[in-house]
Amino acid sequence: MTFRKSLTTAVLALSTAVAVPAMAQTNSSSNRSNQQNSPSATAGKQVAKAQADVNKLQTDLNKIQAKVRAQILQKPEWATVVNERKAAEAALETARKNALMTAKNKPDYKNLQKQRDDAQQIVTQFNQPNTSVTQAEFEKASKTVIDNGFAIKNMETAALKEDPKYAEASTQLEAATAKMKEVDAQVQVALKDDQEYQNAAKQLENAKTALTAAKTQLAQARQQEEQAREQQAKSRQQQQNSGGGGGTYGR
Numbered sequence: 001m002t003f004r005k006s007l008t009t010a011v012l013a014l015s016t017a018v019a020v021p022a023m024a025q026t027n028s029s030s031n032r033s034n035q036q037n038s039p040s041a042t043a044g045k046q047v048a049k050a051q052a053d054v055n056k057l058q059t060d061l062n063k064i065q066a067k068v069r070a071q072i073l074q075k076p077e078w079a080t081v082v083n084e085r086k087a088a089e090a091a092l093e094t095a096r097k098n099a100l101m102t103a104k105n106k107p108d109y110k111n112l113q114k115q116r117d118d119a120q121q122i123v124t125q126f127n128q129p130n131t132s133v134t135q136a137e138f139e140k141a142s143k144t145v146i147d148n149g150f151a152i153k154n155m156e157t158a159a160l161k162e163d164p165k166y167a168e169a170s171t172q173l174e175a176a177t178a179k180m181k182e183v184d185a186q187v188q189v190a191l192k193d194d195q196e197y198q199n200a201a202k203q204l205e206n207a208k209t210a211l212t213a214a215k216t217q218l219a220q221a222r223q224q225e226e227q228a229r230e231q232q233a234k235s236r237q238q239q240q241n242s243g244g245g246g247g248t249y250g251r
Helices: 002-036 039-073 076-104 107-126 135-162 164-192 195-249
Strands: none
Touching: 039 076, 039 164, 039 195, 076 107, 076 135, 076 164, 107 135, 164 195
16 A cells, blocks of 8 residues: 555656646747737737838839939930039039148148057057056047047148138039929929829828827737736735735634
8 A cells, every 4th residue: 555655646746747847838838929919019010011011102202203303304404404513513522632632731730640640559559468558648549549530620621611622613513403403393393293103102191190000009009018917916916915914814
């Protein structure tokens, strides 16, 4: 009898030991499944889909607008304006390079640049293993890198501002850009009569409305789930408090 009872007890213990991990694994899989199928997860998928729809429709709309703009710019009356702007951009870039080259050749600029480069080497050496650069040397070099960088930038800005050819090229580019803005006005007029664009614009408007609604649903689902978790936590705490009270009552 004793041997049979002991054997039965051992079998039960072994069954329990096997069952507990299996139950834990089942519960873990169930929790993951519940999270994936939760209202917030479903709402999140809807938001992602709605956002993808908006992005695609916006891209389609931009393509139509670019096509209409290109068609207008192909007209003979705009060819001169386009060429003027290209010429103004090229002239401005050439003037910029020449003005900066003049500034870089000045002794003050070269001194600032050399001091900054030397200081940068000290900063780099400080960050190497077993460096001989002290903390004070590192801080001084770091300050030089920053200060001289600002000084160099200010010299470049002043050189561009004082260069007459750069100023003239800037004025020409501004004038050409102003003329090009007239193209934008014509594009908007043309788009009003473009059925493809209008259909795409309407679809985009509807998609944005759907995206807003999906985001609202996601926020509500998250709020409800958070409230449910808080309520569950309160219930568990109440049960624990109740169980603790029952234990003292039985003494």
